Amino acid sequence: MFNNLNQEINLVAFLPEGLEEAGAIELKSLGAYSLKSFKCTLTCKADLACFYRLNLQARLPFRFLREISQFLCKGKESLYCEIQNACAWHEWLDPSKSFRVNVSGVNNQLRHSHFTALQVKNAIVDLQREIWGKRSSISIDSPDVCIHLHLHGPHATLSLDSSATSLHKRGYRSAMGLAPLKENIAAGLLKLSKWNDSINLVDPLCGSATFLLEAANIARGIAPGLNKRFLFKSWPDFDIEIWKSEKSSANSLFSPNKKLPKLIGCEEDNHIANDAISNITNAGFLKEIDIRKGHFRDFEFPKSPGLIVCNPPYGKRIGNEKQLESLYIELGHFFKKKASGWDLWLLSGNPRLTNFLGMKCTRRFPISNGGIDCRWLHYEIY
Structure with missing residues (x-):
């Protein structure tokens, strides 16, 4: 289905404001390339092995988004249509998998993130009903697939989150003070x-x-990501052999x-x-x-x-x-x-x-x- 050899992935890394330069150095050291820095974010490219490595070993990002599609979005009807054609949804999201939708940004026609998220959700579940006669459930806290739509004027970017929860959570901190440092x-x-x-x-x-x-x-x-639940393990191009190799490499650093x-x-x-x-x-x-x-x-x-x-x-x-x-x-x-x-x-x-x-x-x-x-x-x- 997918040729994973040298597959190029477009990523966005979200970082604490002020740590963009340090984050770029870290991601580059782990194999990311074509890095561009913006406020609180870095864009970069990676092959599949590097993508797994970043999620396992990077200490500074909050999350990684994998870009799936870019399109022009003029309003709710346009959004509905473009979402249905954004990717091969029958490969990425079958009805057995739950999902949630996160939205950032606005345009002239879509000013409320909750309404925009509903339009994305409706487009996907309506398409699922056409294909399978049934639809996915929505899970806010523990989805199988986390979809992210970013609007910037008439431009829209559809991405998938590699993790349902923020990567800053290492798992060791069960007790926290009143204003804990992340x-x-x-x-x-x-x-x-x-x-x-x-x-x-x-x-x-x-x-x-x-x-x-x-x-x-x-x-x-x-490695901070060794014990995390990653959503990309259910993606259609997940490569178990590359994943095992990167996880073994991360374990060997200990x-x-x-x-x-x-x-x-x-x-x-x-x-x-x-x-x-x-x-x-x-x-x-x-x-x-x-x-x-x-x-x-x-x-x-x-x-x-x-x-x-x-x-x-x-x-x-x-x-x-x-x-x-x-x-x-x-x-x-x-x-x-x-x-x-x-x-x-x-x-x-x-x-x-x-x-x-x-x-x-x-x-x-x-x-x-x-x-x-x-x-x-x-x-x-x-």
Whole structure:
């Protein structure tokens, strides 16, 4: 049916805003080519083996969409017709498979994503009834096929999502704080900091330990997609032999006996500290990651310097901005007194509060964290 040898696939990768360049480097290193960067997205091309590799090994994207068809869309009637002719639906979606439709963008005639999604759904199920006399069910939470339509003026792109859930979810984090840092953002920030597995890593406000867990996974070579449910396994051109080969290659990256640097977190809230320990246990790093309960002011750094990562509250989702001034003042005193020779990378969502550190930033990267405009700030501590 399909010739998978050297098959070229057009992809869109969705990334946290600010990590597009780092994401492009990662995807290129895994074999993607013809990369183009846009806000929060990258477009690229890949063969089937590379497509599987990206889904298994890439740490930064939220999701990958595979482009199926492009067409002009002037309104609901045009959309209905073009969807039915967009691909060989009898190969891609038979009635035994459930599906859902996601829509982004608008045009002059189609301004409401819910209405547009209904038109896409109707076009598909009506065609199914013509072919088989029955139709697929709709599943929002766990579909077999996830269809994505993007409208940009009169232009429409129909794609399939490789996964029903976001790729940032690694599966180890059952317990989360009030404003958890997403795993792919943590991985991207570590990449921007140039941290590597020979450098000690300390998080004095570790929360649910996301930075430390991502560092441990990177150091041990654990591919983030190994245990995910991928929707492309039900696509008509799924190649089980290529998939087995790529999964074997991803598994071979794991170095279970590799000695890790010191990975230490500090958390004052006992409940949150227990959540962090639970996450670490789930991930299999109870012996490698050290969570110390208590206030950071009592924390003693390892003798050999390394990297400090920190995501203090911004006064937006957590904490009162005025009351947080004293926290930042105390953090600044703490770093200067106890962390001489270390590098600090701090995620700031409030530049006014960051001023209370009393430290001079040497580098900064703009990052969006949960819709908050942030900066990933580097400080050299003397």
